[in-house]
Amino acid sequence: MKKFLIVGLGNIGAEYVNTRHNIGFKVVDFLAAEAGVPFETVKLGALAEVKIKGRTLLLLKPNTYMNLSGRAVAFWLEKEKIPLENLLVVTDDLNLPFGALRIKAKGSDGGHNGLKSIQATLETVNYPRFRFGISDEFKKGQQSDYVLGNWDDQEKKALPERLQVASDALKSFALAGLNNTMNEFNGK
Known part of the structure; x- marks a missing residue:
């Protein structure tokens, strides 16, 4: 049975x-x-362990806080013997409009502390990541308050539909592969 580690970053x-x-x-x-x-x-x-059509998706929410996420990712990759290409890290992205999805095979940390920790711990940028847009609707100097702030009413209303699309993308990653998932879901 093919295994995947899907890591949702948060605090x-x-x-x-x-x-x-x-x-x-x-x-x-x-x-x-x-x-x-x-x-x-x-x-x-x-x-949490989700089984879909002969695939096992291990869903991980690290409890290390964002800045030390790499410890949890490295531990579970090694423990479950999951190859790096079967890792997918889900994170927020200020550079994307609210709810927009961008899945990539590799890339920089983009200033995201969770990705910085994972990159430093794994000693590579070559792992798939899934960015969920949270937009950049904040005043200069207010980035931290915005990122750590609660969703506004309009975002709360739209969130269930965007979460469904994101969930479908995670399943696609395990079933159809990274390239097909990028082609189908990027920009959605």
């Missing part, structure tokens, strides 16, 4: 649950709920 704690920075957690939560599987507390995070 633990009630104060972060509905923040833009926690969209990675929200995306993997959506897929787990859709599959009817719970998350279990494990070493360095919470894990």
